[in-house]
Amino acid sequence: MTAQPWLRRVVPATPQELAAALWSFGYFFALLAGYYVLRPLRDQMGIAGGTRALPWLFTATFVTLLAVQPLYGALVAKLPRARFIPIVYHFFVLNLAVFWVLLALDIAPVIVARVFFVWVSVFNLFAVAVFWSFMADLFTSEQAKRLFGFIGAGGTAGALLGPTITIVLAVPLGPHNLLVAAIVFLEIAVFCAHRLERSVGVRQDARDGPREPARVGGSAFAGISGLFRSPYLLGVGAWVSLLSFGATMLYFMQANVVSATIKGAGEQTRIFASIDLAVGLLTLATQVFATGRFLQRFGTGIAAAALPAVYVIGFLAIAWSPGLGVVLVFQVVQRWMNFAIANPARQVFFTVVHREDKYKAKNLIDVVVYRGSDALYGWVYDALHAAGLKIGAIALVALPVAVAWMVLSAALGRTQERRASQSAGSAPARASTRLGETS
Numbered sequence: 001m002t003a004q005p006w007l008r009r010v011v012p013a014t015p016q017e018l019a020a021a022l023w024s025f026g027y028f029f030a031l032l033a034g035y036y037v038l039r040p041l042r043d044q045m046g047i048a049g050g051t052r053a054l055p056w057l058f059t060a061t062f063v064t065l066l067a068v069q070p071l072y073g074a075l076v077a078k079l080p081r082a083r084f085i086p087i088v089y090h091f092f093v094l095n096l097a098v099f100w101v102l103l104a105l106d107i108a109p110v111i112v113a114r115v116f117f118v119w120v121s122v123f124n125l126f127a128v129a130v131f132w133s134f135m136a137d138l139f140t141s142e143q144a145k146r147l148f149g150f151i152g153a154g155g156t157a158g159a160l161l162g163p164t165i166t167i168v169l170a171v172p173l174g175p176h177n178l179l180v181a182a183i184v185f186l187e188i189a190v191f192c193a194h195r196l197e198r199s200v201g202v203r204q205d206a207r208d209g210p211r212e213p214a215r216v217g218g219s220a221f222a223g224i225s226g227l228f229r230s231p232y233l234l235g236v237g238a239w240v241s242l243l244s245f246g247a248t249m250l251y252f253m254q255a256n257v258v259s260a261t262i263k264g265a266g267e268q269t270r271i272f273a274s275i276d277l278a279v280g281l282l283t284l285a286t287q288v289f290a291t292g293r294f295l296q297r298f299g300t301g302i303a304a305a306a307l308p309a310v311y312v313i314g315f316l317a318i319a320w321s322p323g324l325g326v327v328l329v330f331q332v333v334q335r336w337m338n339f340a341i342a343n344p345a346r347q348v349f350f351t352v353v354h355r356e357d358k359y360k361a362k363n364l365i366d367v368v369v370y371r372g373s374d375a376l377y378g379w380v381y382d383a384l385h386a387a388g389l390k391i392g393a394i395a396l397v398a399l400p401v402a403v404a405w406m407v408l409s410a411a412l413g414r415t416q417e418r419r420a421s422q423s424a425g426s427a428p429a430r431a432s433t434r435l436g437e438t439s
Helices: 005-010 015-048 051-078 081-104 109-138 141-173 175-204 222-228 231-261 265-320 324-352 355-386 391-429
Strands: none
Touching: 015 109, 015 141, 015 175, 015 265, 051 081, 051 109, 051 231, 051 355, 081 109, 081 175, 109 141, 109 175, 109 324, 109 355, 141 175, 141 265, 141 324, 141 391, 222 231, 222 355, 231 265, 231 324, 231 355, 231 391, 265 324, 265 391, 324 355, 324 391, 355 391
16 A cells, blocks of 8 residues: 555554554544444433432443453454454444334333443443454554554544534434444444454465464453453553543532533533533544654653543642533543543553453453442442532542552553563564564
8 A cells, every 4th residue: 555645744654554554543433433422322311310320320330341241251262353343343233223222212211321321331441442452462562652643543533523423413313313323333443444454464464365363262261360460460450440530530520510500411412522522622633743752752651641640630620619610621631631642551551461461351451440440439439429528529539549540650651661672672583463563
C-alpha cells in the first residue's frame, strides 16, 4: 500500500505498518460510534428508576461479568482471534436486536431499562477490551507509542459521531430506534477487523501465502493465574481499580447533580450526549497532534500519571464548589485526559507481557477487575452519602486515593520501559509474529 505524502504526515506509520494502522483506525471508529450511540441512552436509563438503584446496577454488572468471563476465556483458548473476535461482536448484535424489540413494544420498561444499563456496561468493557488485546498482540511497545494515539483517534472520531446521532435523533425518533444505528456500526467493526487480519497475514507471509494466526491456547481460567503470578500485572490491575474509583465517585456525583438539576429524560439524554461530544472534540485534536509525541518524549509513567493528577485538581475543585458546572467540567476534562493520554499509556503497558496474558489476564483486568471495582466503589459512595457526607466532603475523602494513584503510575511506567528495553535487546534471538518484525 503506497502512502500519499499528506497521509504519511498524518499517520505516524511506516509503509509496512500503514494498512494495519488504517484498518485499526476504522475498526475502533465503528466500534466506539456504536457504543456512543448507546451511552447517553444507558445513562438516562440508569437514573430512570432513581439514583438509589445505581449501586445495585453496578453490582449486577460485576456478577454478570463473573459469569461470562470463563466463557470468553474458553473461546479465546480454543479459537484463533480471526474467529473469536467476530463471534463476540455478532453476539452483541443479537442482544441489541432483542433489546430493540422489547423497548419498541414497551415491555416492562423499568426492568428492561435496568437490564439494558447492565448490558451496555458489560458490552463496553468487553468490546473495547477485545479491541485493545488485538492491538497489544499486533504492535510492539515502540510501535504502540507511535500508533496508539492515531488508532485511538479513530475511536474518538466515532465517539464524536455517536453522540451527534443521539443529539439529533433521540427526541424525533425515540431513543430505542438508536439501537439500529448501533447494530450497523458493530457490523462495520467486524468487517474492519476481518480486513485488518487479512492485511497483516498477507504481509507477514507474502512468500508462503496468508496464514491464520495461531490460537492463544491455554485454559479458560489462565487469566487468573497469569494475573496473580505477575507483580507487574497486579500493579496494572491496581491502576485500573483506582481508575474505576475515580470514575465511579465522579459518575455518582454527576448522576445526583444532574438528577436534581435537570428534569426530563430527553434533556438529560442531551446533557450526557453533549458531554460526550465535548470530550470527543478535545480528545481527537490531542490524539492527532500530541499523543504519540507525548508518549515518546515523556514515557508511559508520566502519561499514565496525568489522569490521577486531573482527579487531584478536580476533587479539590468540587470540595471548594460542588455545583453542576464544576462537576460537568471535571467530567469532560478527566475523560479527555483519560482517552487522549492515559488510556494509550495503559494499553502500551500490555505490549510487554506474554501473548496469553494479552487476551486473558488483560481481559480479566479490563473487564472483571474494572467492573468489580465499580460495584465496590458504588457501595462506598452510597455508604459515604448515607453517613451524611455531601459531594464536597466525598471529594476530600477521594483526594488521597488519587495521590496514591499518581505514585503507582510512575512505578508502572518505569517497569514497562525496562521490560520494553529488555524485549528489544533480545528480539534478534527470538522468532516473532509481531507486526513489522522478522525472525
